[in-house]
Amino acid sequence: MARPTALSGFPEWLPADQIVQQQVIETIRRTYELNGFTPITTRSVEPRSQLAGDADANKEIYLLRRINAAQGDEDADPERQLGLHFDLTVPLARYVVENAGKLTFPFRRYQIQPAWRGERPQEGRFREFIQADIDVVGDGELPFHYDIEMPLVVGEALSALPVPAVRIHANNRKLAEGFYRGLGLADVPAALREVDKLDKIGPDGVSRTLVEIAGASDAQAKACLQLAEISSDDLSFVDQVRSLGVTDPMLDEGLDELAQIVDAAREHTPGLVRADLRIARGLDYYTGSIYETFLVGHEDVGSIASGGRYDNLASVGERRYPGVGMSVGVTRLLSRVFGARLVEASRSVPTAVLIALVDEDSRPAADRLARTFRQRGIATEVAPSAAKFGKQIRYADRRGIPYVWFSGRDDEPHQVKDIRSGEQVDADPETWTPPVADAKPEIRPT
Amino acid sequence: MARPTALSGFPEWLPADQIVQQQVIETIRRTYELNGFTPITTRSVEPRSQLAGDADANKEIYLLRRINAAQGDEDADPERQLGLHFDLTVPLARYVVENAGKLTFPFRRYQIQPAWRGERPQEGRFREFIQADIDVVGDGELPFHYDIEMPLVVGEALSALPVPAVRIHANNRKLAEGFYRGLGLADVPAALREVDKLDKIGPDGVSRTLVEIAGASDAQAKACLQLAEISSDDLSFVDQVRSLGVTDPMLDEGLDELAQIVDAAREHTPGLVRADLRIARGLDYYTGSIYETFLVGHEDVGSIASGGRYDNLASVGERRYPGVGMSVGVTRLLSRVFGARLVEASRSVPTAVLIALVDEDSRPAADRLARTFRQRGIATEVAPSAAKFGKQIRYADRRGIPYVWFSGRDDEPHQVKDIRSGEQVDADPETWTPPVADAKPEIRPT
Numbered sequence: 001m002a003r004p005t006a007l008s009g010f011p012e013w014l015p016a017d018q019i020v021q022q023q024v025i026e027t028i029r030r031t032y033e034l035n036g037f038t039p040i041t042t043r044s045v046e047p048r049s050q051l052a053g054d055a056d057a058n059k060e061i062y063l064l065r066r067i068n069a070a071q072g073d074e075d076a077d078p079e080r081q082l083g084l085h086f087d088l089t090v091p092l093a094r095y096v097v098e099n100a101g102k103l104t105f106p107f108r109r110y111q112i113q114p115a116w117r118g119e120r121p122q123e124g125r126f127r128e129f130i131q132a133d134i135d136v137v138g139d140g141e142l143p144f145h146y147d148i149e150m151p152l153v154v155g156e157a158l159s160a161l162p163v164p165a166v167r168i169h170a171n172n173r174k175l176a177e178g179f180y181r182g183l184g185l186a187d188v189p190a191a192l193r194e195v196d197k198l199d200k201i202g203p204d205g206v207s208r209t210l211v212e213i214a215g216a217s218d219a220q221a222k223a224c225l226q227l228a229e230i231s232s233d234d235l236s237f238v239d240q241v242r243s244l245g246v247t248d249p250m251l252d253e254g255l256d257e258l259a260q261i262v263d264a265a266r267e268h269t270p271g272l273v274r275a276d277l278r279i280a281r282g283l284d285y286y287t288g289s290i291y292e293t294f295l296v297g298h299e300d301v302g303s304i305a306s307g308g309r310y311d312n313l314a315s316v317g318e319r320r321y322p323g324v325g326m327s328v329g330v331t332r333l334l335s336r337v338f339g340a341r342l343v344e345a346s347r348s349v350p351t352a353v354l355i356a357l358v359d360e361d362s363r364p365a366a367d368r369l370a371r372t373f374r375q376r377g378i379a380t381e382v383a384p385s386a387a388k389f390g391k392q393i394r395y396a397d398r399r400g401i402p403y404v405w406f407s408g409r410d411d412e413p414h415q416v417k418d419i420r421s422g423e424q425v426d427a428d429p430e431t432w433t434p435p436v437a438d439a440k441p442e443i444r445p446t
Numbered sequence: 447m448a449r450p451t452a453l454s455g456f457p458e459w460l461p462a463d464q465i466v467q468q469q470v471i472e473t474i475r476r477t478y479e480l481n482g483f484t485p486i487t488t489r490s491v492e493p494r495s496q497l498a499g500d501a502d503a504n505k506e507i508y509l510l511r512r513i514n515a516a517q518g519d520e521d522a523d524p525e526r527q528l529g530l531h532f533d534l535t536v537p538l539a540r541y542v543v544e545n546a547g548k549l550t551f552p553f554r555r556y557q558i559q560p561a562w563r564g565e566r567p568q569e570g571r572f573r574e575f576i577q578a579d580i581d582v583v584g585d586g587e588l589p590f591h592y593d594i595e596m597p598l599v600v601g602e603a604l605s606a607l608p609v610p611a612v613r614i615h616a617n618n619r620k621l622a623e624g625f626y627r628g629l630g631l632a633d634v635p636a637a638l639r640e641v642d643k644l645d646k647i648g649p650d651g652v653s654r655t656l657v658e659i660a661g662a663s664d665a666q667a668k669a670c671l672q673l674a675e676i677s678s679d680d681l682s683f684v685d686q687v688r689s690l691g692v693t694d695p696m697l698d699e700g701l702d703e704l705a706q707i708v709d710a711a712r713e714h715t716p717g718l719v720r721a722d723l724r725i726a727r728g729l730d731y732y733t734g735s736i737y738e739t740f741l742v743g744h745e746d747v748g749s750i751a752s753g754g755r756y757d758n759l760a761s762v763g764e765r766r767y768p769g770v771g772m773s774v775g776v777t778r779l780l781s782r783v784f785g786a787r788l789v790e791a792s793r794s795v796p797t798a799v800l801i802a803l804v805d806e807d808s809r810p811a812a813d814r815l816a817r818t819f820r821q822r823g824i825a826t827e828v829a830p831s832a833a834k835f836g837k838q839i840r841y842a843d844r845r846g847i848p849y850v851w852f853s854g855r856d857d858e859p860h861q862v863k864d865i866r867s868g869e870q871v872d873a874d875p876e877t878w879t880p881p882v883a884d885a886k887p888e889i890r891p892t
Contacts, residue, residue, distance in 0.1 A: 004544045010489035022485045033796035034820040036827035039468045043456035061513040066564035098450045104844045118512035350479035374480040381482035398550045
């Protein structure tokens with residue numbers, strides 16, 4: 001074949017980084033399971049109608065078509081055409097509705113899978129990317145305490161990784177909507193959409209579009225921007241909002257909810273969660289809490305874990321399924337981790353010990369020994385060939401395999417060499433075990 | 447939304463079965479890592495030219511097209527069009543060539559990912575399915591001992607699952623090709639293709655097409671069928687082949703290779719590997735060893751782990767990368783496991799203990815307790831509401847959560863209830879740990 005080149009937007013990693021990715025996913029998975037979330041994998045495809053249902057054509061859905069599809073085939077029919085999911089929330093909503101009678105609610109699930117968007121690739125934005133979601137879905141109702149739980153679980157998962165600290169910024173749709181209502185804005189949804197553009201077009205731009213598009217007065221636009229400037233690590237944001245002099249029952253509800261989240265997080269993990277009334281992503285479709293998460297010192301990569309409360313994640317007829325959840329952008333996180341070389345793996349293979357060979361005839365005995373090592377949980381390889389010991393040691397060294405084992409002939413003792421220190425000592429094949437720190441590749445900050 | 451229905455060929459499982467799938471994948475992953483295979487995830491897409499390169503249009507590749515793609519966009523251009531991979535071998539070959547300068551050879555990798563084929567769905571055949579592959583790829587050459595290793599590792603992985611025993615049937619392209627040559631057949635590749643149809647059209651059919659298509663005489667066709675009837679758990683297949691009176695150097699080589707595999711497997715795991723000269727899948731593209739794997743008593747589902755040796759997995763110019771590998775069909779295996787209810791999970795959630803609530807005011811204390819449990823590795827949930835204890839216990843019961851924890855008020859002792867036995871005892875929140883068998887959901891034969 002011609003030497004292939006990378007495809008923009010479809011990242012792939014070299015083996016040592018693949019080990020980091022694997023362990024990052026395992027750590028997130030383990031934290032989610034410790035918190036009682038159950039693993040779900042859904043199919044990668046949904047009917048086009050399900051994906052494009054909310055008219056958000058900007059999602060850049062990838063549709064599938066069989067290479068041999070003929071006119072009149074199902075995948076030439078828009079009604080039956082399939083597309084790749086662009087997030088894990090649409091499949092969750094569909095899975096819940098499809099299996100509602102067989103699930104137990106509240107349904108706590110996690111899901112770690114790729115998603116696809118045909119967007120123009122750029123830093124932090126990919127065409128194929130792995131997400132690690134948690135959601136809790138209720139049948140009819142869902143208590144607010146799950147809104148408090150979400151950022152704590154995600155904070156726990158991300159803090160368990162050898163990456164810089166994270167900060168979760170929280171806001172609340174009711175707070176913003178109540179404030180705009182109390183302010184007397186005529187078109188509240190339009191105002192929510194305009195404020196969401198703050199990062200793109202800046203305060204002056206938003207001030208202008210609030211007036212032009214959302215029908216705000218200059219004073220109303222100014223108050224909206226003042227609200228968006230408020231943030232705090234503690235409950236002081238409540239007084240700051242009150243000092244703007246707007247009152248509304250929905251505003252009160254939003255303030256109370258956000259205060260509960262900040263308060264609980266302060267006890268659980270001080271410094272993790274911050275009330276930040278500028279956060280507006282999804283204000284137009286979330287119904288209560290919203291969350292965004294930044295890697296300290298790497299805020300420019302964007303949010304690495306976002307989510308919120310949907311009071312109507314899914315519904316069938318009168319039956320409603322409210323949900324609250326967050327989605328960790330594993331690929332976005334890793335692309336920065338690898339791009340800035342923040343983390344490295346201690347070796348590029350799982351192997352802890354390489355059994356050296358004196359000659360090819362000793363391979364069966366080495367294979368038997370490898371088997372007893374593996375039964376003790378020690379990842380083991382046998383040398384690829386009975387080359388000179390120096391070459392066999394280089395095989396281990398190039399991969400970062402920490403130990404090389406030399407089987408004794410006849411009555412000679414076996415020996416094991418730590419190739420990092422060069423120390424070589426007698427060892428009993430029946431009991432030898434590497435130190436816990438060497439049992440599997442370690443991933444660590446560089 | 448309207449209540450959605452399942453999509454044929456895109457299987458999804460209910461939560462208890464998802465737990466089985468998760469643990470099956472973890473067990474395979476762990477076995478692969480113990481054997482020193484390193485994890486790789488590739489992108490899900492390859493250029494159309496790469497996928498359709500070998501003209502095997504029957505693969506029913508799914509091509510992607512952005513929903514908003516315009517004429518002239520890259521994904522309307524056949525040269526740049528992308529498709530979903532239909533196996534994990536094509537991406538491996540491409541990854542190896544793309545990154546050859548940065549990999550260490552022999553390169554031992556495993557890969558557990560979905561693949562897609564737009565085939566008509568039927569028992570054991572899906573449009574989206576998870577594969578768990580291992581391969582060893584060499585740079586220029588690859589010793590034969592890796593051909594021996596492959597079925598042993600896959601046998602180890604599958605034997606670690608609570609499923610029926612497996613038998614790996616092995617054959618060798620050189621054995622068949624050498625035999626046909628020694629027999630004097632004019633068109634050996636055609637003969638290989640015809641014998642591959644044995645399961646579909648039967649011996650009479652193959653006998654006929656060997657004559658009509660491959661140009662064999664009746665005697666030659668008969669000898670081909672006699673060869674295909676030979677099988678043995680031990681080395682007796684060698685004499686059976688010799689007794690057919692055909693001689694050829696390539697036949698000798700094939701016999702020797704297959705004998706080495708059967709011999710080593712007999713020592714390693716008696717009964718695992720069988721020489722079966724009827725196995726012909728891929729005889730036309732593998733260059734040496736070939737393997738198929740059957741679940742004892744469920745042979746009708748087809749091979750659940752197949753593979754073989756490709757002396758030319760990939761090449762660039764003069765540089766060749768030979769490989770040998772096997773691919774476990776996780777979805778095919780699970781579809782039978784679930785369809786025949788061979789395995790069940792002891793619970794449908796990871797949670798080992800539910801902390802009951804006396805009232806909502808005690809939630810923060812329960813959350814703190816949950817946190818200390820989780821720090822000790824105990825998967826813990828706090829009750830969704832401070833309902834009557836009976837209702838909280840039912841919450842645990844419906845999910846199979848084995849323990850419910852009752853926090854003592856003031857100086858009262860804490861208590862923990864095993865909801866299976868009903869036994870409730872005093873317990874120390876600082877030290878309590880569930881028995882190892884209850885730490886995570888157990889998957890077991892039904």
